[in-house]
Amino acid sequence: MREAHVYLGVAILVALVPLVGPDPYTVHVLTLCLLYAALSSSWNLVSGYAGLFSFGHQAFFGLGAYVSALLAMKAGVAPWLGLVIGGGAAGAAGLLIALPCLGLRAPPYVAIATLGFAEICRFITMNLVGLTRGELGLGGIPEMPAVHLPLFGTLSFGARGLPYFYLILVIYVGVMAVLYRLVRSPLGLALKAVRDSQDAAESLGVNVKRTKLIVFGLSSVIAGVTGAFYAHYVLILTPSSVFSVPIMVEIVAMTLIGGLGTFVGPSVGAFAVTLLLEYLRVLGDYRLLIYGTLLIVLILLMPAGVVRRILGQRVS
Amino acid sequence: MTGALIVEQLFNGLVSGAIYALMASGLSLIWGTLKMLNFAHGEFYMLGGYGVYLGLTLGGLSPLVAVPLAVLGAALVGMLVERLIIHRLLDKPGWDESPVIATLGVSILLQNLVLHILGERFQNVPYYVEGGLSVYGMRMAWQRVLIVAAAIVVVAATVAVLKSTRWGMAVRATAQDRDSAMLAGINVYAVYLWTFGVTAALAALAGAMLSPIYSVNPWMGTALLLKAFIVCVVGGLGSLGGAILGGILLGTAESLTVLLWASEWKDVVAFLILILVLWFRPAGLMGSRQW
Numbered sequence: 001m002r003e004a005h006v007y008l009g010v011a012i013l014v015a016l017v018p019l020v021g022p023d024p025y026t027v028h029v030l031t032l033c034l035l036y037a038a039l040s041s042s043w044n045l046v047s048g049y050a051g052l053f054s055f056g057h058q059a060f061f062g063l064g065a066y067v068s069a070l071l072a073m074k075a076g077v078a079p080w081l082g083l084v085i086g087g088g089a090a091g092a093a094g095l096l097i098a099l100p101c102l103g104l105r106a107p108p109y110v111a112i113a114t115l116g117f118a119e120i121c122r123f124i125t126m127n128l129v130g131l132t133r134g135e136l137g138l139g140g141i142p143e144m145p146a147v148h149l150p151l152f153g154t155l156s157f158g159a160r161g162l163p164y165f166y167l168i169l170v171i172y173v174g175v176m177a178v179l180y181r182l183v184r185s186p187l188g189l190a191l192k193a194v195r196d197s198q199d200a201a202e203s204l205g206v207n208v209k210r211t212k213l214i215v216f217g218l219s220s221v222i223a224g225v226t227g228a229f230y231a232h233y234v235l236i237l238t239p240s241s242v243f244s245v246p247i248m249v250e251i252v253a254m255t256l257i258g259g260l261g262t263f264v265g266p267s268v269g270a271f272a273v274t275l276l277l278e279y280l281r282v283l284g285d286y287r288l289l290i291y292g293t294l295l296i297v298l299i300l301l302m303p304a305g306v307v308r309r310i311l312g313q314r315v316s
Numbered sequence: 317m318t319g320a321l322i323v324e325q326l327f328n329g330l331v332s333g334a335i336y337a338l339m340a341s342g343l344s345l346i347w348g349t350l351k352m353l354n355f356a357h358g359e360f361y362m363l364g365g366y367g368v369y370l371g372l373t374l375g376g377l378s379p380l381v382a383v384p385l386a387v388l389g390a391a392l393v394g395m396l397v398e399r400l401i402i403h404r405l406l407d408k409p410g411w412d413e414s415p416v417i418a419t420l421g422v423s424i425l426l427q428n429l430v431l432h433i434l435g436e437r438f439q440n441v442p443y444y445v446e447g448g449l450s451v452y453g454m455r456m457a458w459q460r461v462l463i464v465a466a467a468i469v470v471v472a473a474t475v476a477v478l479k480s481t482r483w484g485m486a487v488r489a490t491a492q493d494r495d496s497a498m499l500a501g502i503n504v505y506a507v508y509l510w511t512f513g514v515t516a517a518l519a520a521l522a523g524a525m526l527s528p529i530y531s532v533n534p535w536m537g538t539a540l541l542l543k544a545f546i547v548c549v550v551g552g553l554g555s556l557g558g559a560i561l562g563g564i565l566l567g568t569a570e571s572l573t574v575l576l577w578a579s580e581w582k583d584v585v586a587f588l589i590l591i592l593v594l595w596f597r598p599a600g601l602m603g604s605r606q607w
Contacts, residue, residue, distance in 0.1 A: 053413070100595040107412070108353050112549045113594050116587040119542065123584045245538070249420050256417045260410070289432065292424030296401055299417045304410035 007180070007264075011173050015166070027165050031233070033274045034168045035226055038175045040254040040266035042222035045179060048261030049188070050215045051195035053107040056097070056114030057223055057251055059121045060090035062242035064224030065231040066125060066132065069141040072232070079144050083228045090224025091217045093121075098216035102209050115245075122243035137238040144232050157232075164233050171229060175222050176267075182218070183263065191215060195261075250277075257298050259305025268306055320454045325571045331460045333567025334467035338522040339544035340551065340559035341471060342515030348491035348554040349511045352415040356397065356422040357519055357544065358537025363390040364520025365527035365536060366430060369441050379444040387520045394516025397422055398509050406508075423537075431534040438531040463525045470521060474514070475556055487511060491554065546590045552600030561601060565589075 017030060043057045067089040068082030077085065097117045101110050125132050132138055144167065146156035157163045182188050190211050193201035202208050231237055250273060258269025276294065280287040302309040339361060346354045367386025371377040377385070401422065405414045445458040478484035489497040490507045498504055523536070530536065547566050551558025566586055573582040593601065 097591075100591060103598040104594060106553070108347060108553055109549055109594060109598065109600075111353065112545045113591060115542065116546060116590040120584055120587045120591075123581075123587075127580050127584070245542070249424075253417055253420065256410075256413055260413055285432065288424055289428040292421045292426075292428060295417055295421030296425065299414050299421065300401065300404055303405055303408045303414040308409070 007176065011169070015169055024161070027162055029274065029278045031165045031168050032278070033271045034165075034172045035230060035233075036250065036254060036274050037267040037270035038168070038172045039223055039226045040251050040258070040270045041175060041179060042219045042226075043251050044255050044260065044262075044266040045182075045222075046216055046219045048255065048265075049183065049191045049195060050212055051107075051198075052098075052101065052212060052216065053111045054101075054114040054216075055111040055248055055252075056116070056118035057219075058243055058245070058247040059097075059114070059118035060094055060220040060223035061227040061230070061247065062118075062121060062125070062239070063093050064090045064227030065237055065242045066138070066227075067224075068228035069138060069231040069237055070131070072142050073138075073140065079142060079228070079232045080147075082232070083225050086228030086231075087221045087225035090227065091221035094220025094223075095213060095217045098213055101216075102212055115248075118243060118245075118248070122239050125239040125243060132237075132239070135238055135240065137236050139236045141231055141235045141237065143235065168226075168229060168233075171225060178218075178222075180263065187211060187214065253295055257295075257302070257305060259307035262305065262307045265305050265307040272306070320452065322575065324454050324456070325575045326568065327454075327456055327460070329568040329571030330564065331463050331567070332570060333564035334464045335522045335526055335540070335563075336543055336547045336566055337471060337560045337563030338467050338518050339540060340547035340563055341474065341556050342518040343544055343548050344551075344554055344556060344559045345487070345511055345515050347548070349487060350402070350415075350508055352402070353419070353545075354515070355416060355419040355541070356426065357419075357515070358541030359423050359426040360390045360394055360516040360519035360537075361523035361540055362430065362532070362534065362537040363393060363426070363516075364523030365441070365532040366434065366439075366523075367520065368524040368527050369439050369532050372441060373439075383444075383521070383524045386524045387517045390520030390523075391513040391517040393426075395509055395513040397516075398512035402512070403505065403508070406505075427534045427537075434534075436534065438533045440531045441527040443528045459528055463529075466521065466525055470518065471556075471560060474518070478556070483510065543586065546586060549600055550590055550593045552602040555600070555602045558600055558602035565601075 014030070014034075017026075039057070039061060043054065046057075047053045064086035068077075068079060068086035071077035071085060072079050072082050097114060101113050104110050104113065126134050128134070129136075144157040144164070157167075183191075190201065190206045193204065193206055194208050194211060198208060227242065230242070234241075254269035254273045255266045256269070257272060258267065259265030277287075277291060280290055283290060339357065342360075343354060343357055346352065346357075364386050367389050368379070368382050371382030371385055372379065375382065397419075401418050402415060405411060405418060408414070443457070443459045445462060448455050448457040449461060450456075478487060486497070486502045486507050487510075489500065489502055490504050494504055497507075519537075522540075523532075543566065547562040548559060549562075550565065551560070551562030566589065569585060569589055570582040573579075573585045577585075
């Protein structure tokens with residue numbers, strides 16, 4: 001339980017940060033950090049714990065975003081419900097694509113099959129101009145409606161303000177709590193067994209297919225919820241902003257730099273990479289040049305990630 | 317729709333297929349020997365295109381000199397990447413995934429390096445040979461015929477080298493079983509280095525040949541890399557025959573989609589083929605079960 005206290009403490013500290021320096025830009029950057037932390041952690045569940053190296057996680061993020069945004073705009077569904085439906089739609093899509101992937105044993109096949117699925121989603125969103133307006137962008141997405149909380153009073157979501165930060169913090173803490181329990185549950189142990197040796201796990205009676213399906217579905221749900229949050233946060237979507245490969249590259253970079261298959265690694269990586277990318281903006285045109293170089297240097301120095309470098313090889 | 321139009325489209329599909337096969341055979345060779353995915357492969361294609369652009373327009377060289385120079389230059393960059401980065405990650409913890417980030421980093425670095433030095437403008441490269449072939453009312457530009465011919469010659473040469481030279485045998489031994497290859501006295505680290513050089517050269521050749529048809533720009537490798545990955549997997553990763561078959565299959569399917577439907581849906585068809593093939597043949601068309 002001591003570990004759990006540490007996480008709780010960190011979460012409270014993060015929650016207090018915007019109160020100390022309520023500069024809107026800092027709040028925005030921290031919101032992005034938490035969003036990517038939740039997204040990377042959900043990807044880590046599939047690739048780090050279940051050993052299914054998916055390269056199409058952006059599909060579920062984008063589906064959650066577009067489903068929630070379109071429902072709110074065309075059917076007047078409340079964005080709060082949109083978070084749930086967006087997550088559900090992404091989860092259903094996750095199960096759909098996981099099915100053909102389960103027969104694939106080699107990591108590259110899973111990576112490329114999921115990447116292909118994500119690209120299909122991107123092209124369909126791009127081509128259905130009547131519904132999504134394609135690359136012109138889907139604008140005018142409604143903000144999160146105000147909520148009345150008993151202790152805090154009314155929380156109204158203005159343009160990218162503090163309430164969004166607290167909402168993503170709640171989502172992030174919820175995601176981490178679910179993952180924390182899952183990793184320590186019998187299912188989590190089965191997962192580790194499958195990752196270490198699929199044959200051995202199968203011979204001991206682990207239902208490999210069912211385990212992988214549950215995990216893939218859950219991970220897609222989380223990605224969908226963060227996507228739906230993103231839609232009602234930035235208020236404009238384009239296929240290339242939510243479905244494109246660069247998002248996947250960032251998720252992979254964050255998770256691997258933090259530490260694949262470690263509980264806190266993806267969060268550490270998400271904060272590191274997001275802050276790096278944001279504050280490298282001062283370098284102007286040289287930003288991506290430095291970013292590429294830093295990725296290479298970091299992976300050369302810590303091929304198994306920051307967390308393992310600090311806490312030792314056996315951390316999980 | 318006339319017969320000539322259909323044959324023309326099929327020929328264009330063959331041209332794309334030849335390029336896909338060149339790219340995919342490189343990815344497949346790297347997977348075969350190093351068991352890693354090279355996300356920087358598209359950038360060697362881009363370097364090939366820019367190499368030829370620089371040689372032809374700034375250097376005033378003939379294509380006969382510019383193309384080999386561009387290919388050689390990209391091969392050197394590929395070997396440098398292997399020696400400076402990939403070699404240092406080998407056998408370390410995290411090797412299963414660390415090359416993904418390393419090669420993604422190389423890809424971002426090379427794209428932005430070229431962007432800085434040469435600018436973001438799309439640059440045109442003149443055709444190597446003007447004019448075209450005209451048979452029964454069908455027109456095929458010589459440049460396209462040249463692409464197919466070059467791809468056939470180079471892929472055939474690669475297969476021959478792999479099958480019958482000592483170096484080729486060393487590569488195949490390393491791919492089959494690295495430890496046994498080392499025990500037999502094969503310097504697998506040299507094999508890795510040369511594999512990177514050769515595959516970068518194949519990608520650069522594809523870029524050099526195709527650059528007169530599409531213009532060159534720093535991001536030209538990205539979309540093609542995705543296609544090359546599909547081709548590899550559809551054909552069966554690690555299988556050269558699979559890469560060739562997959563390349564031609566995908567090129568033809570794309571041109572048929574353009575002909576019968578609309579060009580904006582050709583990528584959707586490409587990715588659907590990928591998922592269907594994997595559903596029914598999880599190891600790809602010509603892949604072995606072990607992967």
